Amino acid sequence: LYLGSAASANEAALDKLAITHVVSVVERNLQPPFGREHLLCQIPDSDDADLAPVLRETAPFIEAALRGGGRVLVHCERGASRSVSVVCAHLMR
Structure with missing residues (x-):
């Protein structure tokens, strides 16, 4: 289980770490990363x-x-x- 920013979801990094699944928790719509399972959860970055x-x-x-x-x-x-x-919620399960 890896944690990162949008910048870390680039193809080279995903390949290097052999990432198979990506969870994007962002406000904007994103294209799914090629060749990987993708879950897009659109939510504002607000308190x-x-x-x-x-x-x-x-x-x-x-x-x-x-x-x-x-x-x-x-x-x-x-x-x-x-x-x-x-990630914290997952680890606390």
Whole structure:
């Protein structure tokens, strides 16, 4: 399970780490990374954004990927808030 910013979701980095699944927790629409399973969770980067629906959506995706031997990158724009919350929630399960 990897954590990063939008910049870390580039093709070269994904290839180097053999990432098979990407979770994008961002406000904007993104193109899915080529050749990888992708979950796009569009949510604003604000203090009052409700992360509960995102956590319910990402949990089974991450769990299934890891259970199947996949490598998952969870990222938001800066890798400092939304993606960290998703990874922490997964680790606390």
